[in-house]
Amino acid sequence: MSEHELDIKKILWLSRLKATQQEQEAFTTSLHQILNWVSLMEEVDVSSVEPIAGLIQAMPRREDIVNDGNIAEKILQNAPDKAFGMFGVPKVVE
Amino acid sequence: MTDLCKITLAKALEGLKAKEFSATELTKAHVSRMEDLSNLNAFITTTPELALQEAQKSDERIQKGEALPLDGIVIANKDLFCTQNVRTTAASKILENFIPPYESTVTQKLKDAGTISLGKLNLDEFAMGSSTLTSHFGSSVNPWRSKKFPDKKLFPGGSSGGSSAIVAAYGALGVTGTDTGGSIRQPASFCGIVGLKPTYGRCSRRGIVAFASSLDQAGPMARTVEDTAILLKVMAGFDPNDATSVNMPVPDYASVLKDGIKGKKIGIPKEYLVEGLDAEMDDFWKKGMKWLEENGAEIINISLPHTKYALPTYYILAPAEASSNLSRYDGVRYGSRVEGSSLDELYENSRSAGFGSEVKRRILIGTYVLSAGYYDAYYLKAQKLRSLISQDFTKAFEKVDMILTPTTPTAAFAIAIGEEPKDPVSMYLNDIFTVTTNLAGLPGISVPCGLSNDGLPLGLQLIGKPFGEEDLIRAGYVIEQAAGFTPLEFKEKY
Numbered sequence: 001m002s003e004h005e006l007d008i009k010k011i012l013w014l015s016r017l018k019a020t021q022q023e024q025e026a027f028t029t030s031l032h033q034i035l036n037w038v039s040l041m042e043e044v045d046v047s048s049v050e051p052i053a054g055l056i057q058a059m060p061r062r063e064d065i066v067n068d069g070n071i072a073e074k075i076l077q078n079a080p081d082k083a084f085g086m087f088g089v090p091k092v093v094e
Numbered sequence: 095m096t097d098l099c100k101i102t103l104a105k106a107l108e109g110l111k112a113k114e115f116s117a118t119e120l121t122k123a124h125v126s127r128m129e130d131l132s133n134l135n136a137f138i139t140t141t142p143e144l145a146l147q148e149a150q151k152s153d154e155r156i157q158k159g160e161a162l163p164l165d166g167i168v169i170a171n172k173d174l175f176c177t178q179n180v181r182t183t184a185a186s187k188i189l190e191n192f193i194p195p196y197e198s199t200v201t202q203k204l205k206d207a208g209t210i211s212l213g214k215l216n217l218d219e220f221a222m223g224s225s226t227l228t229s230h231f232g233s234s235v236n237p238w239r240s241k242k243f244p245d246k247k248l249f250p251g252g253s254s255g256g257s258s259a260i261v262a263a264y265g266a267l268g269v270t271g272t273d274t275g276g277s278i279r280q281p282a283s284f285c286g287i288v289g290l291k292p293t294y295g296r297c298s299r300r301g302i303v304a305f306a307s308s309l310d311q312a313g314p315m316a317r318t319v320e321d322t323a324i325l326l327k328v329m330a331g332f333d334p335n336d337a338t339s340v341n342m343p344v345p346d347y348a349s350v351l352k353d354g355i356k357g358k359k360i361g362i363p364k365e366y367l368v369e370g371l372d373a374e375m376d377d378f379w380k381k382g383m384k385w386l387e388e389n390g391a392e393i394i395n396i397s398l399p400h401t402k403y404a405l406p407t408y409y410i411l412a413p414a415e416a417s418s419n420l421s422r423y424d425g426v427r428y429g430s431r432v433e434g435s436s437l438d439e440l441y442e443n444s445r446s447a448g449f450g451s452e453v454k455r456r457i458l459i460g461t462y463v464l465s466a467g468y469y470d471a472y473y474l475k476a477q478k479l480r481s482l483i484s485q486d487f488t489k490a491f492e493k494v495d496m497i498l499t500p501t502t503p504t505a506a507f508a509i510a511i512g513e514e515p516k517d518p519v520s521m522y523l524n525d526i527f528t529v530t531t532n533l534a535g536l537p538g539i540s541v542p543c544g545l546s547n548d549g550l551p552l553g554l555q556l557i558g559k560p561f562g563e564e565d566l567i568r569a570g571y572v573i574e575q576a577a578g579f580t581p582l583e584f585k586e587k588y
Contacts, residue, residue, distance in 0.1 A: 002346030006462070015417065015461045016424075016441040019453055030518050031456055031462070037519050038406035041475055044482070050475030052484065054308035055294045059337040065354050074195035078428035087426050 117152035117166030146344035162208030171215035188448025198301025204575035216256030217461025226255035251281030268316035298333030354389035361494035364546025385576035410476035417460025501553035
């Protein structure tokens with residue numbers, strides 16, 4: 001992993017972000033800096049280690065019951081575009 | 095009136111109880127102080143009218159003998175906590191006009207205890223930073239100035255930098271912060287106040303704008319260990335709406351304040367003696383050992399062998415979680431929107447205009463390390479290293495009760511506003527002593543221990559066992575008493 005292949009256009013697309021040519025170059029440079037720095041991790045052999053995603057081992061389950069409802073207005077309160085009790089988006093069907 | 099701003103939270107509680115002053119008087123003093131301190135840029139949103147209304151209700155309860163546990167105590171909240179009908183921005187342009195329809199659990203608990211909030215405090219955008227530099231609303235200013243360059247404005251640290259600045263400058267009795275990699279402890283250290291990051295799961299994360307969900311934790315910041323303990327008791331506790339919050343009774347933290355540390359074993363990790371550790375900071379670290387020893391603790395050398403991998407691990411995991419969490423900002427349901435001809439273009443336009451460059455950088459890194467072909471090499475590897483780092487602590491805590499380290503490697507922010515480095519990695523290095531506890535989910539407290547030769551505050555950190563907050567409060571109090579730290583001089587303005 002010492003040579004970091006970095007397809008900045010693809011990463012931007014996956015992140016749903018746009019950047020000018022100049023910004024793309026700046027992001028590429030700083031991403032390379034970060035990736036070079038984190039490559040320190042390579043020197044540890046972790047082949048026999050279990051990964052952990054968090055510290056809480058067993059999260060409690062709760063009953064699947066409705067505890068609110070009829071709050072459509074509250075949910076839509078911050079929507080930039082709304083109509084007929086729904087979120088507005090650009091046309092998505094041809 | 096300003097005298098009411100100088101007192102501690104504990105003294106304010108006594109004064110209110112003894113009816114030496116009213117909640118309204120206490121609130122008015124802080125509202126007027128808030129105006130005097132406006133050049134610290136500590137607040138994003140202020141709510142003085144709301145505060146005065148609440149103060150009146152507090153006074154009515156106090157008069158009737160129905161006072162709530164913290165009735166009339168004047169606080170403020172980091173602008174990462176959702177507050178019902180009060181704008182919550184996370185210091186981001188994308189949430190500039192976001193008005194939450196609900197209240198976060200932690201701020202609700204504080205309200206239910208009778209506290210009065212002055213408003214919402216500045217931070218790094220989405221809590222991503224160590225300085226408040228990345229706030230859409232501009233940096234906050236540290237009320238401390240260095241002796242060498244008294245004209246230079248310094249950062250208050252971050253991400254809870256508005257929080258640390260306002261408490262240090264006597265603008266609130268205590269505040270909330272959040273800590274993902276050091277965001278409570280580092281700014282507390284840079285502003286000469288106390289900051290406590292509880293064990294992961296001790297406080298509910300519900301209603302806190304998510305950054306890295308497996309690392310984020312809310313905690314109190316105040317001018318004394320006692321005040322921090324008083325606030326923690328109210329903030330902590332199980333919340334059925336946060337499955338990672340832990341269902342355990344909440345102790346009366348302040349009651350153990352003076353219990354001492356006789357017989358406690360304090361670990362000193364050799365790996366924290368890093369290159370770049372300031373000589374002055376190192377001296378205070380040694381003084382800290384001596385203070386604890388003089389109070390009956392035993393100092394034991396320990397090893398946390400994977401310490402040097404903690405920062406790289408953190409800077410893989412935190413951005414990975416952030417890239418996922420921040421995918422919710424799509425310009426459709428809430429947050430600002432920039433139109434586009436297709437739905438994807440709407441997403442891209444809204445997100446590109448709404449996020450600042452550090453947030454974008456972390457989304458990009460996070461997306462990259464989670465993407466096909468790189469997941470195992472980065473994300474999975476970092477999760478395994480997190481295991482090792484966590485195991486280091488588990489082993490160490492078989493021998494010791496607490497661990498003593500510096501909070502930060504250097505004396506209060508050596509960087510003046512406007513002179514920050516352009517290379518992101520050098521800013522990330524500030525978190526070197528604090529990220530390990532987030533990775534291991536452990537509690538940590540930063541207590542001011544003295545001033546550098548340059549006249550800037552330094553902090554010592556104590557790390558505890560899971561749910562070992564009471565130990566931290568006891569040992570933190572010992573350090574506070576032994577250090578005899580001189581707090582910031584009270585001035586009209588800074």
